[in-house]
Amino acid sequence: MKLVIVGGVAGGASAAARARRLSEDCEIVMFERGADPSFANCGMPYYVGGKIDGRQKLLVTSRERLKSRYRVDVRTHSRVERIDREKKVVHVHDTRRDRQYEEPYDKLILATGASPLRPPLEGIDLPGIHTLRDLRDADQLHTAATRGAKSAVIVGAGFIGMEMAENLQRRGLEVTVVELTDQILPPWDREMTTDVARYARSQGIRLHLGDAAARFRQSDGQLFVELRSGDVLKAGFVVLCIGVKPESQLAVEAGIECGVRGGVRTNAAMQTSDLDIYAVGDVAEVSDVVSGQPTQVPLAGPANRQGRLAADHIFGRAVGYRGTQGTAIVGIFERTVAMTGLSEKLLLRLGIPCQKIYIHAGHHAGYYPGAERLTLKLLFSPEDGKILGAQASGGAGVDKRIDVLAMAIQAGMTVYDLEEAELCYAPQFGAAKDPVNMAGFVAAGVLRGDQPVIHVPELETLTSTGAVLLDVRTLDEFEAGYIPSARHVPLDDLRTRLGELPAGERIIPYCQVGQRGYMATRILLQQGFEAANLSGGFTTWRQFHDA
């Protein structure tokens, strides 16, 4: 058996190591067009920013290690230029020796990754316009960030854009981020990103949301970014982080089936339409766990897993890739945002019915010092309560709750299961009712009809047609800021002041985070009012009103 792997980062390296563990006999050849076979690409922004102090830390494994331990014939500086499926050979260009040759394969794994998009804008090829894909890019950015540049413009506020923003700011640069959509971190629902955007601004990052680079120009040695809005930004250098496209050209040219977004179609064994050719990692189109739809998820975890599975299948194991769930996390300064499953906007786009709730809770018991607030948004089926997605924002403990909910989605669990979850509790780690339980209680309460909820975007229509918005917080809280048009009746006075509320109108109680609003809703419902709690209360209202 001769296994040829194109690309040596996450998916390719995993496939190679796994293949060797399964077979001492097979021949494994790995082609990597760069200088390093396997590197930690998720660490590159932190190397640029100096948090990871030393390039060598990014070298996950060396060519020598792959050779001595796994007996992988690693050929760096080697570009695979064509697949001849008839002859079962790849055409290779050894760029260092400028030599062309054919290499036969029995099985071929494409782990070519995805490349950063470079839109065809005027001036896009000017010096000082960077992307971040491999270590050479990271080296160039490292140099640019540490040798005199005073400012940087980042185009695109996704994961890498925001990580770069933090890291360049750490280097003392003045950082501006330009983003086409009206939010940072477009995979998340907008309201789950506003706290982090505010925080990033407080740290000195300038955000131009709802704007885009229109052209780049240089005058007197100075680079300028002209935006669609007409604004012009001076830039020591530019980093393009507007997304990636699967590097599937090899497959396309070989007549292998690709999806509409350019990824190589795969089955549950990671095989392409040519069953001797596998695709893994960012180049592969896979299916989404929740929707069952084709998707492209450029994340390291799934890439590693797919590489391992491809090797398993090649050596005769029964495998079935369950699809990708889209679990993702990003740290921006002291803030963390994470998600798993589908976002609300994606569910809407796919026409999948969903209900949602918000909770705000400490990441551990409030009576123990140091609790940090986290916000959790839970998306679930209104029919059976099945969890469809979750997003969290906050500081400590965000990663834990999303990992717990990632398991729940993997297991097909419902919001009722979250009520029953038994999680770690000691005061410095959690709460007797963990935020995950709380989310379950609230969501299950909505489905059981105990707690009808309405959401911030519906408020205006509802109040304009007679619904009464009722602030049930204390007077101090109310006076510190309230939702326009709200009346004020503190929760503990509600039972005795019910007469002040108009009979026949819908009442929408709200409090700071939703808990007192829930109690108010229960009282009102039992007294014959039509009532629905504003999910997440004033805190969620502010997430939507960040301007």
Next chain:
Amino acid sequence: MKLVIVGGVAGGASAAARARRLSEDCEIVMFERGADPSFANCGMPYYVGGKIDGRQKLLVTSRERLKSRYRVDVRTHSRVERIDREKKVVHVHDTRRDRQYEEPYDKLILATGASPLRPPLEGIDLPGIHTLRDLRDADQLHTAATRGAKSAVIVGAGFIGMEMAENLQRRGLEVTVVELTDQILPPWDREMTTDVARYARSQGIRLHLGDAAARFRQSDGQLFVELRSGDVLKAGFVVLCIGVKPESQLAVEAGIECGVRGGVRTNAAMQTSDLDIYAVGDVAEVSDVVSGQPTQVPLAGPANRQGRLAADHIFGRAVGYRGTQGTAIVGIFERTVAMTGLSEKLLLRLGIPCQKIYIHAGHHAGYYPGAERLTLKLLFSPEDGKILGAQASGGAGVDKRIDVLAMAIQAGMTVYDLEEAELCYAPQFGAAKDPVNMAGFVAAGVLRGDQPVIHVPELETLTSTGAVLLDVRTLDEFEAGYIPSARHVPLDDLRTRLGELPAGERIIPYCQVGQRGYMATRILLQQGFEAANLSGGFTTWRQFHDA
């Protein structure tokens, strides 16, 4: 409907609040024999130690709040002395007014908790011998710790004993812990506690393991603890933390069915053998999720959940308590130990077949600064890979992995599912192959036969009958310490030095944490040797050899 609740802490308070949310009409009377209805008992050691600076922070909710918001008639200083099931009344002793009266109920919830064991030892009633159950106890310990005592002896090294040890040491006291078994934290398997025991010792805690208090005596105003071993410890004061027993006397005297360990038997609706009487929290006997056996778990999370469920059932909801999983965590200085499901020793005792593996991994990617090592022990069914239990020890990230595995157990997932788990990965939060995935890979590899493992306790027998222990680490690692009788062949030389190994003997490779040992095992198996990896490698060996 008149609901009477005996006991106002976790389970009782949850039941009261839930009952009110479900019914504005019902009458709720809550009896609490102490001065405070609901307090954060998990926080008491930290109040004693000064980490929580102020007693009022432990008061989760006040009598006034319960009255004004939930309309609960809270009667503190009120001891329920008898249940008359025929008349459906409880006999109450108002200890402040020294008044006796009857209070009728339609439904009764027993949330009386559990009380610390006080063994009938000589001198047990001397002044200065404390237990920690309620705020009055905490106040007394707070006073003892801050007013001149120079030393404390803690009897029992469970959760509370070890938390007290840390907190009294924080107050500057010399702390000695005496524990009957040969380990701290008896609910965990011993080897999972040795690192923490070592760490606690390094922080100045004296541990007397495998010993017990025999008698207490006072001479010249000084308290002494005499141990079974004959050792005598001087003690400024003593804290007894040897366990709790369900406070089920009320139920027993009323002829309600109790389990062998004294807990009140409950069904899935938390009803006792008298269907109008419910038991929740530490007083209740519940079933264990994994074994299905009756169990008593004095933990706050389950207590809250049970209180809520009892109220649900009383107000006509269909409920079913799924049982208790035993998820628990304890922080001791900078170390954390957590578990979920059953321990190995409990599985053995119950005769439930189990296999196990150990992994040691960073809590996040190693290339990002600050990764802390964590050890994970996974217990699973050798038949179908179902997860039966998990234990972790380390620093940061221990709580997250156990919570993830708690969800896996709740969902009935297998080790194969852990291979597929898609968890948060950015370098500061996790790894492309999270420790949970790694545990899944290793365990699944064992079940698939890819990676036979042997465990440290089997080593001696195996090597004495001819098996060869093979250290495959580097020479530097080997010379820094190795397992007695091991031969040394570094992994990268193994393929060329196979001739040095005796054919026909079982080879047991090991490395630092198990990963290179796995590769060595794969090579050996494919070359026709009988081989099995030492799970967890040298690091796990040291967990077993802590003396």
